[in-house]
Amino acid sequence: MNKKxxxxxxGKVSTQLSLKLxxxxxxxxxxxxxNQKKELLEGMGFSIKIFSSPEIIPDxxxxxxxxxxxxxxxxxxxxxxxxIKHYKxxxxxxxxxxxxxxxxxxxxxxxxxTEWVDESSKTITKTATGKNRIxxxxxxxxxxxxxxxxxxxxxxxxxYSPQRNQIKxxxxxxxxxxxxxxxxxxxxxxxxxxxxxxxxxxxENKESNIFNVVDDEPTTTHEQxxxxxxxxxxxxxxxxxxxxxxxxxxQQEFYKERKLVKNNLIKERLEYKLIYPSYREGLKAxxxx
Numbered sequence: 001m002n003k004k005x006x007x008x009x010x011g012k013v014s015t016q017l018s019l020k021l022x023x024x025x026x027x028x029x030x031x032x033x034x035n036q037k038k039e040l041l042e043g044m045g046f047s048i049k050i051f052s053s054p055e056i057i058p059d060x061x062x063x064x065x066x067x068x069x070x071x072x073x074x075x076x077x078x079x080x081x082x083x084i085k086h087y088k089x090x091x092x093x094x095x096x097x098x099x100x101x102x103x104x105x106x107x108x109x110x111x112x113x114t115e116w117v118d119e120s121s122k123t124i125t126k127t128a129t130g131k132n133r134i135x136x137x138x139x140x141x142x143x144x145x146x147x148x149x150x151x152x153x154x155x156x157x158x159x160y161s162p163q164r165n166q167i168k169x170x171x172x173x174x175x176x177x178x179x180x181x182x183x184x185x186x187x188x189x190x191x192x193x194x195x196x197x198x199x200x201x202x203x204e205n206k207e208s209n210i211f212n213v214v215d216d217e218p219t220t221t222h223e224q225x226x227x228x229x230x231x232x233x234x235x236x237x238x239x240x241x242x243x244x245x246x247x248x249x250x251q252q253e254f255y256k257e258r259k260l261v262k263n264n265l266i267k268e269r270l271e272y273k274l275i276y277p278s279y280r281e282g283l284k285a286x287x288x289x
Contacts, residue, residue, distance in 0.1 A: 006067035008083040009074035071101040080135035111257035118262040119210045157187035157214035179225040181239035187214035187261040190282040200270040217278035
């Protein structure tokens with residue numbers, strides 16, 4: 001059977017995933033928000049429609065019906081997933097052996113302090129973005145239950161890649177010359193590994209699951225800064241304590257909740273071996289590229 005992927009939102013992750021699938025003979029359809037991006041993506045070999053809620057809502061019924069796999073990377077609103085808001089009836093009517101994937105976030109776990117969490121841990125976030133993710137996850141679980149499709153939810157840590165990292169800011173000294181010094185450890189994942197996990201999940205197409213997609217070693221911002229500056233052979237920026245800074249509301253939300261996230265399930269269930277087990281391998285590869 002010909003494999004066909006439909007992507008709600010052709011962002012960096014979905015595009016990298018789709019390029020790999022094109023090489024394997026897949027067909028890829030998807031959505032983006034403007035004509036400029038549409039032309040760029042179609043030049044790569046994808047079939048694209050503009051989806052910009054609430055102004056532009058394209059007819060994608062046939063695209064979804066013919067897809068073997070559907071993945072969603074559009075950030076949710078307070079109403080949950082925009083894809084479900086506009087296409088709920090179409091999604092509920094999907095038949096056959098389809099695979100659904102939703103890219104969520106580890107923010108759903110909320111504040112567990114210095115405790116480790118896994119996929120069975122309570123989702124107790126009090127942040128708006130985390131709550132929106134929980135709503136969207138539950139909506140997709142309802143869709144999956146109704147049409148009996150496989151649903152795999154990916155709770156992802158902070159994504160970094162050659163195009164998305166702070167190395168250039170360190171090189172250009174454009175970090176306002178300070179880095180936050182605090183004991184909060186964050187979970188990260190290299191974009192190559194996130195794409196690799198999703199591809200592994202395509203092969204494990206048997207049952208619905210939730211997967212934490214993070215590397216092996218949560219770390220603080222200042223530990224990462226020390227590593228980058230050492231590799232680049234540049235002076236360390238000034239370390240400033242979190243409590244001494246006036247944070248924006250978005251920053252306050254970001255630092256509000258702590259947890260350490262386990263990734264055992266991607267190794268055990270998907271048999272996935274991380275390309276970059278920690279920030280050190282990932283950042284070093286980016287710097288040396």
